[in-house]
Amino acid sequence: MQIFNGKAALKDYLKSIKTSNSTIGFVPTMGALHQGHLSLMQQSMQENQATVVSIFVNPTQFNNPEDLEKYPRTLEEDVKKIAALNPEIIVFAPTVEDIYEGQTVSESFDFDGLENQMEGKFRPGHFNGVGTIVKRLFEIVEPTNAYFGEKDFQQLQIVKKMVAKNNLNVNVIGCPIHREPNKLAMSSRNARLTPKEKEEAGIIYKTLLEAKAKFENNSANAVTNWVKKSFEKNPDFQLEYFQIADEKTLLPCLKKVKNKKYRAFIAVFVNNIRLIDTISLN
DSSP, X not given: OOEESSHHXXXXXXHHHOOTTOOEEEEEEOSOOOHHHHHHHHHHHHHOSEEEEEEOOOGGGOSOHHHHHHSOOOHHHHHHHHHHHXXXXXXXXXXXXXXXXXXXXXXXXXXXXXXXXXXXXXXXXXXXXXXHHHHHHHHHHOOSEEEEEGGGXXXXXXXXXXXXXXXXXXXXXXXXXXXXXXXXXXXXXXXXSOXXXXXXXXXXXXXXXXXXXXXXXXXXXXXXXXHHHHHHTOTTEXXXXXXXXXXXXXXXXXXXXXXXXXXXXXXXXXXXXXXEEEEEOO
16 A cells, blocks of 8 residues: 655656556545545545545644644544555655645635635634645645545535636546434544434434425525524534525525525534534525
């Protein structure tokens, strides 16, 4: 199994295996891998001659230092999971120094306003950090196709925008959300939940499903108020936001427009652990 800790060695290796008609698939992760990540790798392997997986906890996308400190780091376990899936997958596990070369700061991006909604509102600077690391990783790996989970739907739209604005030659592919048996969206942060918290957190997706049903005959505002009241009855969960937005612009839905695609987005704290989810409403 090929594991690289430095970008120069990875680039040299990829150059040596690249042919004029071969394709490289890329799955960027922050580690603490779960079935959702593995499904992205499986799709990449089906669609490309080579697959690269990066494992890098990116400091510039954390606006909360405590969240960065507590983010699970399980490189040894992650490598075992990848090897069990397919030992031909190439792993890139760089250091902060290798990626940022002593300048651990974000570039500034203009994502045409996509960055000002939801996650951007509550996590200042987050998407500049995301744009910075994804752009750098794309420049190192030079993938044909890159795979992202739809749980982070806002991030997916932002990466697509960043690729378009910087004329990067990579196809960004969104992949379905993988869920726990109780339908909680799989996330590396789930590892920090107690078994009881994890089981009870199934309420997040249950609420999204009910919101979807209500949106058929109610306004976005009415559905949002219903979601807020539902969580007020549940003191173990702190709702940070619930928003129904235009899937393309991510702007809040003020009035339903026929043939527009809408999506509900939610962020909830369970014992200071932040969980997000999303569902298409069409």
